[in-house]
Amino acid sequence: MTPSRRHSTLPLATRREIVPRIGYGLVLVAAVLWLVPILWMLVASVRPQSFGGPGMASLIPDAQPTSRNFIDAWEAADFPRYYLNSAIIVAGILAVQLVTITLAGYAFARVAFPGRQWLFYVFLLQLMLVPVVLIVPNLSMVARIGLYDTLLGVMAPYFASAFGTFLMRQAFASIPRELEDAALVDGASVLQRIRHIYVPLALPAFLAFAVVSVTAHWNEFLWPLMVINSPDKRPLTVGLAAFTRGQEGAQSWGVIAAGTLLVIAPLLLLFLLFQRRFINSFVTSGIK
């Protein structure tokens, strides 16, 4: 995405240069390469004879598309319930995160307290940990506070986000202090200042964080697999795995393609609808 954006915002004087055009061409090639698996998934999900056959890898859609794979996939798992569980997990995590990262980001950006810098680095250290090593300690904690096999147990470890705190600290720090001082003169409390000065001005950063958080937790597999036992509490990823994780057998690619499409559809639609806003917020917040 980056080079194409650069291209469109290039000053007029450099528009005739050849390098940006090469860059633009390369981006097109990359975009096509990136699209191939998604296109194949679309095509394969409606291919009647989805298994075997020399035409299986073809990107050209069949003359007679079928909805059989979608019906099979839909019937293979309790999708409505999984959608609901995934939505609850993602929304719950994000809601709490927005509160915690705003307050923590403000504290690290604007509140002077002893050891602030040091504490901030310790906080960032979290980003270095591979999530897998935290599975056992996190699970023990979740079990001890009685959240084993609950959706809340899936959400709990993510309520505080080092990445989000870092992002908000940077966003808040770049907002002119004078604005806050003006509000202070008018007698605004800390929470009012955050609410009326910082949050509205850092909206793009919030949006960018929301995209990252929602996609990460929507797609997460291993942690929900560890916490959840009851079939009716499974999120989409764990439910979908029932067909993609065959051990010694082979797989029905059409059904897998249809199932995968069902899982990513909500996020894909959301992204297409709000595409411009998302891109803008990534640009302003400087992620990616």
Add this chain to the structure above:
Amino acid sequence: MPLSRRTFLAALAAAGVVTSAPSRAQPSTEIELFFPVPVDGQLARDMTSMIKEFSDTHPGIKATAVFTGSYDETLIKTRAAMKAGKPPAAVIMSANFVLDLKIENELTNLDALIKADGLTNDKFMNQFFPALHANAVIDRSVYAVPFHNSTPLLYVNADHFKEAGLDPDKLPQTWDELTAAAIKLTKREGDKVTRWGLMIPSNYDYLGWMMSALTMCNGGRYYNEEFGGEVYYDTPTMLGALTFWNELIGKHKVHPAGEQKGPAVSTAFLSGNTSMMLLSTGSLTHVRTNAKFPYKVAFVPKNVRNAVPIGGASLIIPAGVDGERQKAAWVLIKWMTSPDKNGWWSRATGYFAPNIAAYEAPEMKEFLGKNPDAKVGVDQLSVAKPWFATYKTVPVRKALEDEVQAVLAGKKQPKEALVAAQKAADEILKPYVDQTALKLPGM
């Protein structure tokens, strides 16, 4: 049969109505069974309905089937749950993880439960095929009960055989014949191969199993069946096996280079892109349902002798499950490995049923009569050996797999790869060896 079962269930329901008042007063024991999905999504539902049937026919026990991902993820989840103080009552565990779990004291010894049923360990284990005992019994104590098992098989596309002038009734029995057939079956257009002669899966887990099959067919053992601290990677038998595989790729050019994933191999076979493959008996039902051409199966061809490792999974009870939950888990395990249920699951999946009596049932005889290919896997059991199991089975297996993958990708020579694999494995095994074989009286 369906009628009689329905009557039975109806009678049971009626009995339930009559006795519902007292039974409701008794709290039911809740147990959960962790299970990896062996073949496809359909089977996850089959497992769920099987467990539901168990709960319906066993008042007082409420069992839940918990899907836990792949075999490796099931191990991770089981261990994490145990450390969190929430061990599941029973787990369908890859049969070669049993030894490692026992070494780490993470299993319930089943001897007392068997004794309480009035059986000896030998009598209990004799229900199952002898080849399966070594992965369930450790130092004369029973730690696991075989549930569904497999061996590698040679799958052959009979149409391709005829077309290449080979006789589909005379399948390759030796490595010589296998190589000769693969050369005839491979189709080329210039330098490009349009059809491979043979494919062998080489993703993690499958690769270790296939290497042990080839090594065993070459007279080797792969690991010390009696002691979890020794593997035989840098040996002539494994060197021969790996060189054979490597030459199928580099010298004869009848097998694609690089990592081949199991599902990709079966897809290639079903779509006619490879004429032969080595794959688990666990794929048999899938191949039978989806092959649009006549196919045949045979023993894995030999160089020195016929021998294959077993695969599949066993039921275990984790350590820390006791009292009523342990008793209920034991009832569930015995029910699932009974000839009736075991045979049903075998016909649904393609795995063979470990319980010998399952093959006496009329449904099974009829099924084998219709599908003689399913019988080949059972026959091969007479030459089956135990499955590779050591201290820290997964890392020790990966030590070999990483090196073999380098060979299959053309980046390393077999000998140097096996020397490196042996060194890496020995290092992983060292703490255990120091605590066992090298721990001597300090007097």
